Amino acid sequence: MxxxxxxxxxxxxxxxxxxxxxxxxxxxxxxxxxxxxxxxGALLPTSGPKVGELTQALELTTLDGTRLTLGGENSARLATFILFISPTCPVCKVLVPTAKSLIKSEQSRIQLVFASDGADTDREMTQHKSYIKDLKITDYPYIISQQLGMSYEVSKLPFAVLIGSDGILKSKGLVNTREHMESLIESMDSEMVSIQEFVGRTERARGENADADAQHKTAAEKSVKVHEPATVEQSS
Incomplete structure (x- = not known):
């Protein structure tokens, strides 16, 4: 046992x-x-307006009553970064300060606009007003528009759209981190549809450079061998 x-x-x-x-x-x-x-990078959806297409100009009203046009050519020559958020989205609350910080560093060429929907009742409208105060975004345009969300077929949050100053849709996608939002700006600057394409091209370029360096090294070694002086043996 x-x-x-x-x-x-x-x-x-x-x-x-x-x-x-x-x-x-x-x-x-x-x-x-x-x-x-x-x-x-940001997950690129397959529905809605295509990246590279001219966006439709929409006449909208912000929460404080200001008229604002989104889409089409921007008269101030600024690109527009639209971040779709909601009071019921926990991730959005965390992401908003990050978006403010990111666009602040790009404010000479990009303007930040927040968008949401779901304000059919006075209670919901009050919720949105408290929401922007809590997030300290009262100085930013905040649009409550179902039409805007439907135009870009926003189905999940947080979602971002980047429209160039020329009115062309530069990039869009689901965003959960600063890296995702940066990828949208990178896509605009590199004129690529997504950051995944950018990474792919970068990796291919690195591979080509590595091959070129290897060939150059091999050629240099052969050249050295050709020009090496012959060793002469002397008899004693």
Whole structure:
């Protein structure tokens, strides 16, 4: 009985040690994979206006009653970054300060506009007014418009749209981090549909440069061998 218990304990410990080693190996592989995977940009939806198309000018009214035109050519020659948010979206609340910080660094060429919907009742309207005060975005245009959301087929939040000063839709997509929002601006600057395309081109360029460097190194080594002086042996 004692021998059987001892054997079972030994087997149990062997299994525990084996599983621990397996978990460590998996953790290491996950870490390596994380380092190799490129940062994900904003998820580009397949519906709504296409990137590269001229956007329709919409005459809208902000929460404070100011008239604002979104879409079409911008008279101030500014691109427009529209961030769709909602009082019922927890991620939006966290993302708003990040959006303010990001666009502040780009304010010479990009204006920030917040958009939402769901203000059919006085209670909902009051909720929106409290929402923008809590987020400290009363100085930014805040539009409550179902039409605007439908125009770009916004189905999930937070969602961002970047319209160039020429009225062309430069980029759009679901955004959850600063990196996602930066990817939309990067897409506009690089004139690429998505940051994934940008990363792909960058990786291809790096590969081509590496091949060119290898060929240059090989050619240089051959040149050195050709010009090496012959060794003359002298007899004593």
């Amino acid at each position: 004692t021998d059987a218990l001892l054997v079972s304990n030994i087997i149990l410990w062997i299994v525990v040690v084996g599983l621990s080693l397996l978990v460590l190996a998996l953790a290491r592989q996950v870490g390596i994979l994380h380092e190799r995977v490129a940062p994900a």
